[in-house]
Amino acid sequence: MRAAWLLALPLLVGCGPRDPGEGDGKDPANAPRLPEPVAVQLDASGQPLPDVLAQTQLLRRGNSEEPGTLDPHRAEGVPAANILRDLFEGLVTTDPEGRLIPGAAGRWDISRDGLTYTFYLREDGAWSNGEPVTADDFVFSLRRSVDPDTATVHGRMLAPIANADDILAGRAAVETLAVTALNERSVQIRLTAPTPYFLGLLTHAATYPVHRASLERHGSDFVQPGKLVSNGAFELAEWNPRASMRLQRNPHYHAAGRVVIEEVVYYPIEDQNTEFQRFRAGDLDWTDQVPHNQFRWISRNLPAALSVSPWFGSYFYGFNLTRPPFEDNLALRQALTLAIDRDILTGKVTQFGEIPSFWLVPQGLPDYDGPEIEAAAWSQAKREQRARELYNEAGYSEDYPLEVELRYNTSENHRKIAVSMAAMWKQVLGVRTRLINEEFRVFLQNRELKRRTEAFRFGWIGDYQDPYTFLELFRSGHRRNDVGYANPTFDRLLEQIAAERIPARRRNLMREAERMLLADQVVLPVYTYVTKRLVDPLLKGWAPNVMDFHPSAQMFFVKAQSDATNIEAIEDKADDHPDDHPDDPSNAER
Amino acid sequence: MLNYSLKRLASAIPTLLLLITAAFFLIRIAPGGPFDSEKALPPDILANLEARYHLDDPLVLQYLRYLGDIARLDFGPSFHYRDWTVNDLVAQGAPVSFLLGGLALVIALSGGVLIGAWAALRQNRVADHVSMAIAMIGISIPNFVIAPLMILVFAITLGWLPAGGWDGSFARMILPAIALALPMLAYVARITRGSMIEVLHSSFIRTARAKGLPEREVILRHALKPALLPVISYLGPAAAGILTGSVVIERIFTIPGIGSHFVQGALNRDYTLVMGVVIFYGVLIIVFNYLVDLIYAWLDPRIRYEQ
Numbered sequence: 001m002r003a004a005w006l007l008a009l010p011l012l013v014g015c016g017p018r019d020p021g022e023g024d025g026k027d028p029a030n031a032p033r034l035p036e037p038v039a040v041q042l043d044a045s046g047q048p049l050p051d052v053l054a055q056t057q058l059l060r061r062g063n064s065e066e067p068g069t070l071d072p073h074r075a076e077g078v079p080a081a082n083i084l085r086d087l088f089e090g091l092v093t094t095d096p097e098g099r100l101i102p103g104a105a106g107r108w109d110i111s112r113d114g115l116t117y118t119f120y121l122r123e124d125g126a127w128s129n130g131e132p133v134t135a136d137d138f139v140f141s142l143r144r145s146v147d148p149d150t151a152t153v154h155g156r157m158l159a160p161i162a163n164a165d166d167i168l169a170g171r172a173a174v175e176t177l178a179v180t181a182l183n184e185r186s187v188q189i190r191l192t193a194p195t196p197y198f199l200g201l202l203t204h205a206a207t208y209p210v211h212r213a214s215l216e217r218h219g220s221d222f223v224q225p226g227k228l229v230s231n232g233a234f235e236l237a238e239w240n241p242r243a244s245m246r247l248q249r250n251p252h253y254h255a256a257g258r259v260v261i262e263e264v265v266y267y268p269i270e271d272q273n274t275e276f277q278r279f280r281a282g283d284l285d286w287t288d289q290v291p292h293n294q295f296r297w298i299s300r301n302l303p304a305a306l307s308v309s310p311w312f313g314s315y316f317y318g319f320n321l322t323r324p325p326f327e328d329n330l331a332l333r334q335a336l337t338l339a340i341d342r343d344i345l346t347g348k349v350t351q352f353g354e355i356p357s358f359w360l361v362p363q364g365l366p367d368y369d370g371p372e373i374e375a376a377a378w379s380q381a382k383r384e385q386r387a388r389e390l391y392n393e394a395g396y397s398e399d400y401p402l403e404v405e406l407r408y409n410t411s412e413n414h415r416k417i418a419v420s421m422a423a424m425w426k427q428v429l430g431v432r433t434r435l436i437n438e439e440f441r442v443f444l445q446n447r448e449l450k451r452r453t454e455a456f457r458f459g460w461i462g463d464y465q466d467p468y469t470f471l472e473l474f475r476s477g478h479r480r481n482d483v484g485y486a487n488p489t490f491d492r493l494l495e496q497i498a499a500e501r502i503p504a505r506r507r508n509l510m511r512e513a514e515r516m517l518l519a520d521q522v523v524l525p526v527y528t529y530v531t532k533r534l535v536d537p538l539l540k541g542w543a544p545n546v547m548d549f550h551p552s553a554q555m556f557f558v559k560a561q562s563d564a565t566n567i568e569a570i571e572d573k574a575d576d577h578p579d580d581h582p583d584d585p586s587n588a589e590r
Numbered sequence: 591m592l593n594y595s596l597k598r599l600a601s602a603i604p605t606l607l608l609l610i611t612a613a614f615f616l617i618r619i620a621p622g623g624p625f626d627s628e629k630a631l632p633p634d635i636l637a638n639l640e641a642r643y644h645l646d647d648p649l650v651l652q653y654l655r656y657l658g659d660i661a662r663l664d665f666g667p668s669f670h671y672r673d674w675t676v677n678d679l680v681a682q683g684a685p686v687s688f689l690l691g692g693l694a695l696v697i698a699l700s701g702g703v704l705i706g707a708w709a710a711l712r713q714n715r716v717a718d719h720v721s722m723a724i725a726m727i728g729i730s731i732p733n734f735v736i737a738p739l740m741i742l743v744f745a746i747t748l749g750w751l752p753a754g755g756w757d758g759s760f761a762r763m764i765l766p767a768i769a770l771a772l773p774m775l776a777y778v779a780r781i782t783r784g785s786m787i788e789v790l791h792s793s794f795i796r797t798a799r800a801k802g803l804p805e806r807e808v809i810l811r812h813a814l815k816p817a818l819l820p821v822i823s824y825l826g827p828a829a830a831g832i833l834t835g836s837v838v839i840e841r842i843f844t845i846p847g848i849g850s851h852f853v854q855g856a857l858n859r860d861y862t863l864v865m866g867v868v869i870f871y872g873v874l875i876i877v878f879n880y881l882v883d884l885i886y887a888w889l890d891p892r893i894r895y896e897q
Contacts, residue, residue: 069672076627151639156632169634223673241674241682242846243756267755270850271841273738274754278844281745281753441622441859448630463629479630 034304035560037538047258054538054557057262061286061552062275066242066268070223072208073145073152078548079288081205083266086247086552087230088208091119091138091187092199096554098465098545100199104133104209104231105187114194114501121185126252127211128228128235135181141209142189143174154206157463160195194501197466203549204464233259233553242268247552260541260556276534279305285536285557292413295352298534305534308353309544310364313461313529314470315354317406317421319522320453322484325402332394332402333521336455338387339428340421341380346527349420350413354527360514361467362528364546368467368507371515384428391429398430407436408457409443417526418457447482458482458523465547467510468497474517485522598883602876606869610660613868614653617861624669624859643669660869666862670855676866683835683848684870686756690847691833693767698774698832703821705775706782707814713787722783728776737769737842754843766843770836774828778821786817815889822889826882830875834867 041049067080072088075081093103102108105119125133146155146167158164162178178190191198201207211229215222222228228236233255234247247264250256267284269275272291276298278284290298290306298306319326319333326333342356355363359370375383396402406422408414415437422433438446446452462469472478475494476486493513500506517523531548541555625631625639640646644655659666665676674682705725709718744765745753752762789795790813798808835849848867855863 066671068670071673074672076629148635148638151635151642153627153629153631153635155635168632170638220673240756240846241671241679242850243844267844269754269844271844274741274842274844277738277741277746278753278755281741281749283753283755440857441626442620444626444628445621460628479632480628 034302034537035562036304037540037558038561040540040558045258048260048541048556048558052558053260054559057260057557059261059264059286059539059552059555059557060284061264061266062269062278062284062288063266064268064275064288065270070228070236070239071220072205072210073141073150073154075205076153079266079268082550083245083247084205084208085549086232086234086264087228087236088205088232089253090202090204090207090209091121092202093551094203094545094547094549096541096543096545096550098543098547098549100203103203104138108199114196115191117189117191117198118182119187119189121187122254123185124254125231126254127231128250128252129211130252131211131229132184133209133231134184135187136184137209137212138187139179139181140212142179142207143177144210145206146177147174152206154204157201157204157206160191160193160198160201162190162192165192193499195498196501196503196506197464197468200464200466233551234264237263244268253553255553259553261552264552279534284534285539287534290532290534292350292352295532302534304537306532307535307544308530308532310355310362310546311461311529311531311548312362312365312465312546313459314357314360314362315417315459315526315529316357316360317524317526318447318453318456318458318483319524320450320456320482320484321522322450323454325404326454329394330521331390332396333524335387335390335394335429336404336425336431337521337524338375338383338390339431340424340524340526342526343380344424345417345420349416350527352532353530355530357525357528358518359525360517360523361470361510362462362546364528365465365467367503368510371511371518373518387428396429396431401430401432403432403434405434405436405454407438407443407446407453407455409440410437414457448479450482450484453482455524456482459529461529462547467514468494471497471510471513471517474522483522485517485520487516487520490516595880595884598880602880605876606872609872610657610865610869611653613865614656615649617856617859617864618649620856620859622859624861626859643667656865660865665866665869668860668863670858670860670863676862679851679863680848680866680870683846683851686845687835687847687849688833690763690767690770690839690845691829691835693763694771694774694832695829697767697771698778699821699825701771702775702778703782703814703818706779707786707809707817709779709783710786710790710817711809718783722780725776725779728772729780733769733773733836733838734842736772737766737839740765740769741842754845756843756845762843766839766845769843770832770839774832777824777828781820781824782817785820786813789813789817819886819890822882822885826878827875830871830878834871834874 038052041052043049061082063079063082065077065079067075067077067083069075070080070083070087072084075084089103091103091105091108092100095101104121104125106122108117108119110117119138121133121135127133142158142161144150145152146158146161146164148168148170155168159168163172163176166172167174167177180188182188195201209231211222214227214229218224218227225236225239230236230250231253233250233253235250236245237248238244238246245266247266249259249262253259267278269278269288272289273294275284275287275289276291276294279287321327342358346352346354346356357363358373358376361368361370363370375386378386391397391402406418408418418435418437422435425431425433443456447456460470460473472494473480474483474485475481475491476488490513493509493516497506497509497513500509518525531544535542536557538557538560539555540558542550623645625636631639637646644652647655656666663677665680667675668679671679705721709721712718741753744751751765754766755762795808795813798812835845835847837849837853839845840847840850848870851863851867854860855867
């Protein structure tokens with residue numbers, strides 16, 4: 001007899017029962033009706049009971065853009081990563097909450113010095129053509145990923161592996177990569193320094209295995225439907241470029257029995273309003289974004305479908321430290337930072353649930369808190385008071401105001417924020433701001449050259465769940481160090497962090513590094529990004545998480561309440577003794 | 591006539607060459623390259639990539655190589671869609687754009703001529719004013735306003751038609767085709783009305799009427815044909831434009847046509863893709879202008895005899 005639990009999973013933000021009094025302000029003619037899900041019931045192994053599952057398990061996901069390629073080692077960007085997460089499985093993968101769980105490797109050992117990782121592949125791990133996934137597959141794939149000939153953007157993700165740096169730079173042969181197959185099912189990886197986030201890196205597409213035989217047979221065409229052999233929960237069934245991509249359940253996947261969703265269709269929809277309309281029309285179960293201008297309407301009329309949660313990204317402005325006026329002028333940088341009212345920016349300007357921030361590293365990480373910032377606890381009036389003092393200290397005044405240039409890449413949201421910041425500077429300090437918007441690539445180039453920029457928009461989404469991905473941007477000589485920060489003490493600190501293997505000590509070092517950056521005020525933090533999307537309330541088995549990883553394999557659709565007779569009936573049935581079913585084959589045998 | 595067409599065709603070649611040259615160098619002038627992104631590439635990898643696509647050669651050499659390639663109709667690999675060549679992408683997108691654009695063209699022409707002629711026959715009466723006011727609104731309200739409105743009304747509120755997407759079914763084509771056709775329809779209606787009024791006042795129509803021909807015949811046989819001449823000359827470039835898709839309509843209805851390649855290609859600095867679609871568009875315009883000339887000659891005997 002199966003045990004049945006009634007679980008109220010707190011999966012969706014704002015997914016509580018609808019308050020009848022909430023109807024105020026609703027537009028009755030236009031208010032869309034969403035189906036209400038039955039309560040989710042799971043069996044002992046965490047699988048949903050068949051009784052609660054909906055008849056059709058077809059998941060239609062909006063996915064912003066057509067991926068440039070499905071080659072996991074060459075793919076770039078979030079849309080491609082979403083699809084690849086369904087098609088492939090790395091050694092390690094994530095659960096709905098974003099925690100690391102065994103993937104293609106059923107378990108692993110880490111040596112005491114933190115330098116050697118041994119992964120034991122699952123005995124039943126298989127490619128979508130039925131062939132076993134072997135240790136050699138991973139050796140081949142990781143070598144391919146760092147091979148300069150593959151010319152991948154993300155090869156540098158693998159830099160912690162011994163010799164990877166030299167291979168990436170073309171100074172060593174790919175065979176020297178410290179990844180070896182101990183036997184058919186064990187892979188050993190040696191690192192140059194203990195890298196606490198290394199397991200997290202192994203969820204990235206750049207570490208996914210590719211099927212060597214089909215790559216050799218088809219060349220770069222190996223990603224086409226009918227040719228792509230993958231090892232994830234789904235396989236590629238159909239690809240209509242820029243219209244849709246259909247994935248179906250991979251029968252050879254080691255946990256195929258637990259995958260409920262039968263088909264996933266990804267739609268590349270670039271326009272957020274279009275995506276929203278298609279969700280409303282019932283064409284989509286999952287959107288990638290929510291249109292800014294509709295947010296208020298949505299939060300009033302579709303609260304059960306709306307999910308807003310912190311994301312591992314920071315929105316901030318950078319100061320060009322290599323040119324006036326910000327070169328050697330800490331007081332000015334501090335003044336401009338303090339003069340900004342973040343609550344107004346997020347609460348009145350963007351209005352999207354973003355989290356006002358005084359830090360570089362996004363808030364909401366489970367095991368990291370930023371350094372203490374005195375001003376964070378102050379009132380805005382006190383911040384502005386201090387900003388005026390610093391502004392005068394920096395040599396500016398009402399009669400001799402600062403003239404500064406604020407540069408951002410063309411986008412409605414960036415424009416709104418830049419305009420508001422300029423207004424705040426004007427009001428608090430009397431700064432005269434010139435706003436300059438540029439097309440994205442022009443903007444990136446100007447930022448990198450540092451010859452023209454003064455204050456400029458900056459934003460960063462972490463590559464892996466560790467503060468280091470933000471801190472390392474400010475290493476002297478880092479290609480994205482667009483502020484031109486060059487501080488030997490800070491660089492040494494980064495080296496120490498990279499070599500430190502005791503988590504608590506490493507955390508303290510990172511906090512110290514972040515404190516240093518903020519004390520030098522190399523950036524002007526604005527907010528921590530949030531992810532926001534609409535999800536069919538009947539879709540369960542997913543949860544908001546900072547990395548915004550949502551594998552379809554763990555999701556499932558439950559019945560709507562109107563479809564299910566009632567929950568009690570389901571419960572009765574689940575508790576029924578098998579003897580009561582005379583046609584049950586197990587009884588017939590007795 | 592044959593001599594004339596051959597000459598016209600020959601003159602197309604330098605035009606195209608000029609277009610290719612200008613486009614090639616203009617897109618290279620734009621700052622940033624196809625491999626720039628917020629997550630910067632290590633310099634060695636970047637060098638590797640550039641070498642692979644010959645981007646490290648002198649620009650003139652790249653230009654000559656490109657001319658050689660397109661002479662063999664090879665438009666090269668796309669920088670952004672790394673699984674596809676430009677030929678693939680155009681071959682995927684063009685049929686979609688042609689289908690949708692063709693449908694829009696039919697709607698715009700039939701609707702526009704009908705409304706225009708009708709308004710002309712009721713010149714200065716209420717019907718004329720109403721239809722021309724509507725046409726003016728059609729011209730002035732941009733696609734990106736009309737299209738979402740149409741989705742809201744017909745897909746969300748009434749639920750009659752899909753909100754977007756593309757699977758080749760007729761139902762998904764209706765809304766985008768109408769949205770694409772509307773501005774052109776309005777234009778055609780106004781042009782038709784204007785030239786129809788002019789024709790209706792000309793002496794040969796008076797003669798036809800004086801001969802006692804039925805009004806139907808006067809309009810359909812004698813007035814309509816010459817009245818369509820300005821429409822035809824407008825149609826050449828307009829048809830090329832509508833058939834190559836509209837980035838706005840494609841975005842709003844998520845249609846995989848080639849229109850968005852123009853904009854996305856340029857934003858991604860996908861040099862080869864931009865060149866590919868520019869050449870495609872250029873050839874199309876040249877072909878259509880050529881066709882328009884031929885139709886013109888067929889419609890208007892005066893042009894034929896002057897040649």
